[in-house]
Amino acid sequence: MSIETTRRAVQWPDEGYSAVPYELYSDRATFDEEQEKIFRGPVWHFVGLDIEVPKPGDYKTSYVGITPVVFIRDEDGSINVLVNRCAHRGNLVCYKAQGNAKEFTCVYHNWVYDRKGQFVAAAFGKGVGGKGGLPADFQPGEHNLQRLRAEVFCGMVFCTFNTEMPGLQAWLGETMLGNIRRVLGRPMKILGAYSQSMPGNWKLYMENVRDTYHPSLLHFMMATFNYNRHTATGGILFSDDALHHCSWSADATDKDSSTYSKNLRAVRTGFQLKDPSVIDYWQEYPCGTTAAIQSLFPTCVVQQIRNVIGCRLILPKTVDSCELLWWILGCEDDTPEQEAIRVRQSNLVGPAGLVSMEDGVVVGWVQRATRADPDKTSFLQMGGRDIAPTPNSRVTEVSVRSFWRGYRQLMGQ
Amino acid sequence: MSVSMNRQALQHLVSDLAFCIDDGEYDRIPQFFTEQTLYLVIPKREHDLGRKVGFMRCESRGMLEDRLAAMKNGNIFEPHQYRHIVGNVLVDDTADGVIRMRTPFLLVRTSQEGAADLFAAGKYLDELVLESDKLLIRKRIAVLDSHRIDTLLVLPI
Numbered sequence: 001m002s003i004e005t006t007r008r009a010v011q012w013p014d015e016g017y018s019a020v021p022y023e024l025y026s027d028r029a030t031f032d033e034e035q036e037k038i039f040r041g042p043v044w045h046f047v048g049l050d051i052e053v054p055k056p057g058d059y060k061t062s063y064v065g066i067t068p069v070v071f072i073r074d075e076d077g078s079i080n081v082l083v084n085r086c087a088h089r090g091n092l093v094c095y096k097a098q099g100n101a102k103e104f105t106c107v108y109h110n111w112v113y114d115r116k117g118q119f120v121a122a123a124f125g126k127g128v129g130g131k132g133g134l135p136a137d138f139q140p141g142e143h144n145l146q147r148l149r150a151e152v153f154c155g156m157v158f159c160t161f162n163t164e165m166p167g168l169q170a171w172l173g174e175t176m177l178g179n180i181r182r183v184l185g186r187p188m189k190i191l192g193a194y195s196q197s198m199p200g201n202w203k204l205y206m207e208n209v210r211d212t213y214h215p216s217l218l219h220f221m222m223a224t225f226n227y228n229r230h231t232a233t234g235g236i237l238f239s240d241d242a243l244h245h246c247s248w249s250a251d252a253t254d255k256d257s258s259t260y261s262k263n264l265r266a267v268r269t270g271f272q273l274k275d276p277s278v279i280d281y282w283q284e285y286p287c288g289t290t291a292a293i294q295s296l297f298p299t300c301v302v303q304q305i306r307n308v309i310g311c312r313l314i315l316p317k318t319v320d321s322c323e324l325l326w327w328i329l330g331c332e333d334d335t336p337e338q339e340a341i342r343v344r345q346s347n348l349v350g351p352a353g354l355v356s357m358e359d360g361v362v363v364g365w366v367q368r369a370t371r372a373d374p375d376k377t378s379f380l381q382m383g384g385r386d387i388a389p390t391p392n393s394r395v396t397e398v399s400v401r402s403f404w405r406g407y408r409q410l411m412g413q
Numbered sequence: 414m415s416v417s418m419n420r421q422a423l424q425h426l427v428s429d430l431a432f433c434i435d436d437g438e439y440d441r442i443p444q445f446f447t448e449q450t451l452y453l454v455i456p457k458r459e460h461d462l463g464r465k466v467g468f469m470r471c472e473s474r475g476m477l478e479d480r481l482a483a484m485k486n487g488n489i490f491e492p493h494q495y496r497h498i499v500g501n502v503l504v505d506d507t508a509d510g511v512i513r514m515r516t517p518f519l520l521v522r523t524s525q526e527g528a529a530d531l532f533a534a535g536k537y538l539d540e541l542v543l544e545s546d547k548l549l550i551r552k553r554i555a556v557l558d559s560h561r562i563d564t565l566l567v568l569p570i
Contacts, residue, residue: 192466194456195561220487268487275475323561328466343465344472347480352454352468352566354480358489360564365491 017404023374025201031319039065042165044158046300081159082117083146117145154184173239187332196351200367202322212394223266231256235391242402246294281306431497456560494523512541
C-alpha cells in the first residue's frame with residue numbers, strides 16, 4: 001500500500017503579485033523547489049568576475065543556489081564553469097577558494113579532469129598487477145565534471161544549467177546591458193570583497209534591493225545628505241519582461257528642501273559630519289546619474305552609488321538564512337585621487353555601510369515577524385498594482401511586483 | 414623623546430578601549446586616537462592582498478566620531494551587547510617613536526533576544542605614538558579572521 005501525500009500548492013491571492021504569501025519566506029519545500037526551477041532553470045546566474053581568474057588555469061569557487069561550482073580560465077582565454085563535484089563519489093574537487101591548476105585532481109582517489117571538466121584518468125584505473133581497476137566497459141565520456149553554459153559580459157561571469165535558453169545578452173536585453181556597460185564596461189580592479197550573512201530568506205533581500213520606496217526612508221544618511229531621495233530626478237527601467245530592473249537617480253537635480261522635512265524619522269536636520277570627506281564625490285558619468293541600483297534576476301546586483309561601484313550576489317543557504325557577497329570595484333585607470341575617493345566612499349556600503357547597514361536588519365526582522373503566519377500576505381501596492389516601467393518615479397514597489405511575476409512564472413505558481 | 418616600553422601601559426590602553434566600546438562610553442572612544450588616525454576593519458583575506466577597502470575605514474578621528482554619531486542618532490538596528498575578550502599585547506617594534514604591536518581578540522555579540530554568538534575573531538595591529546605625554550593610536554587595523562559579518566556591523570570593533 002502506498003500513501004500519497006499531495007503537497008498543497010502555494011496559495012497566491014487574487015491580487016496576484018501585489019500580495020505575496022508569507023509562506024514563501026519560510027516553507028522548506030518551496031526552498032527545495034527553487035533549487036530545481038530557478039537555480040537549475042532557464043536563468044543565467046552570476047557567479048563572479050573574470051578579473052578574479054586573470055591567467056590560464058586560475059580558478060575560483062562559487063555557488064549557483066546551493067550547488068558548489070568552480071569557474072576556471074582556459075588556455076584560450078575563455079572561462080568554463082563546472083559543478084564542483086567529483087564524478088566518482090561526489091567529493092568536492094576544488095576545496096580551496098581560489099588557485100591555479102593545469103587540471104583538476106580530486107584528492108580522494110586521484111581522479112583527474114581537464115579544465116573543461118573532461119575525465120582524464122582515475123588512479124589505478126587499469127588495476128595493479130593485473131588485478132582490480134575499472135570495469136572493461138567504463139566510458140570516460142560519461143564521467144566528466146558537469147559543465148554549465150558560461151558567458152561573460154563586461155567581466156561578469158554568468159552560467160546556466162539550461163541547454164536551450166537564449167544567450168545571456170538576449171536574455172538581459174539592451175536596456176540592462178546598457179547600464180552594466182556604463183558602470184562596469186571598463187578595465188576594473190577589486191578594491192575589496194567581503195560577505196554578510198542574514199537571518200532571512202534570500203528573496204527578502206532581493207525584495208529590498210528592488211524596493212525603490214525605502215532607501216531614503218530607512219537609511220537616514222540618504223535622507224540627510226541628499227542621496228537618492230525621491231525629490232531627485234530618477235526612475236525605473238526594466239528589461240522587456242521586467243525580470244530585471246534598474247532604478248536610477250541624479251542627485252544634482254534634488255533642490256527640494258521641504259518635502260523631506262515633514263515628520264520623516266530619517267531626516268536629521270541637525271546632523272553634521274565632522275569629516276565630510278566621506279561623501280566627497282566627482283561626477284563620474286556624463287548622464288549625471290549619481291545612483292543606480294540594478295537587479296539581474298534572481299540574485300545579482302550591479303550598483304553605482306555616487307562613485308562606489310560594484311556588484312553583489314545573494315546566495316540562498318537555508319530557507320531562513322542567506323549570504324550576500326559584495327565586490328567593491330574601481331577602474332584600472334582611476335587617478336590616485338579618484339581611487340582615494342572610492343575607498344573613502346566604501347564606508348557607505350556593505351554590512352557596515354552608512355547607507356546600507358539596515359538592509360540586513362530588516363531582512364531578519366521580516367523573517368521573524370512573518371514565520372508564524374504563512375497564510376497571510378504582504379501588501380505590495382505602492383505605485384499601483386500592475387507592472388509598467390516608471391521612467392520618472394521611484395515612489396513605487398513596481399520592481400518588487402515584477403520580481404514576483406518572474407518568480408511565479410518560473411516556479412509554475 | 415623615547416617611547417615608554419611599559420608593557421602594562423600598552424595592555425591597559427587596549428583593554429580600556431575595549432571596555433569603552435563594550436560599556437557604551439562612546440564619547441571616550443575617539444579620545445584614544447590621533448586626529449589623523451586610520452581605523453580600518455578588514456578581513457584577513459583582503460588585508461593579506463594589500464587591499465584598502467574593508468567593512469569600516471575611518472581616515473581621521475572625525476570620521477570615527479561621525480560613525481559613532483550616526484550610530485547614536487540615525488542608524489537602525491536591534492540593540493546588542495558586545496563583549497571583547499582581549500589577549501596579550503605583543504610588541505613588534507618600537508623604532509622611531511612608534512610602538513607597533515599586535516593583540517588578538519574574540520568578540521561576542523549578545524542580541525536583544527539573548528543569543529550570545531561569536532561575532533568576530535581577529536587581531537588588532539596597532540601603531541601608537543606619544544602626543545603631549547599621552548599614548549594615542551595613530552593606526553588601528555582590526556584584521557578579522559572571517560570575511561563574513563552577521564547581519565550588520567555598526568559599533569566599531
